[in-house]
Amino acid sequence: MIEWLIWIVLIFLFVISIIDWKLRVLPSIMLTGMLFVVAFLNPANLWFGIMGFIVAWMLYEADYFSGVADIKVMTMIAFMLSTTNYFLGFIFLTVFFGLVWKVLVKWRFPKEKDVAFIPVFMFIYISLWTLGGLA
Numbered sequence: 001m002i003e004w005l006i007w008i009v010l011i012f013l014f015v016i017s018i019i020d021w022k023l024r025v026l027p028s029i030m031l032t033g034m035l036f037v038v039a040f041l042n043p044a045n046l047w048f049g050i051m052g053f054i055v056a057w058m059l060y061e062a063d064y065f066s067g068v069a070d071i072k073v074m075t076m077i078a079f080m081l082s083t084t085n086y087f088l089g090f091i092f093l094t095v096f097f098g099l100v101w102k103v104l105v106k107w108r109f110p111k112e113k114d115v116a117f118i119p120v121f122m123f124i125y126i127s128l129w130t131l132g133g134l135a
Helices: 003-023 028-041 043-061 068-079 084-108 118-131
Strands: none
Touching (some): 043 084, 084 118
16 A cells, blocks of 8 residues: 555545534535546456445435535545455444534534534544555
């Protein structure tokens, strides 16, 4: 794996998490460009990227998160996974951390209707990196 790509994606997730939290608007060209870079540099993980997109689309349709940016970020992280077990762990972490995030935000900010979900993906990415699941 390209070690510097892991760091670049982490910095990218940190920056877009702050932008999503503060502004709730993300430039689509930035997300799409980073998605294509990760997909181009990890062609062996195409299957994980496709499956990540399908799961992200299903979560989006189930109103688990509320934006196309979330789909792109979830697909980008899926392209970086190394095994099927880590992919299943990624789905579990997305659901678990997402539920915890939603409960905490609703408890802390009860009047907010729509919350930023991309910061959850940053924590998931760090968890997967710590567990050794990124390729």
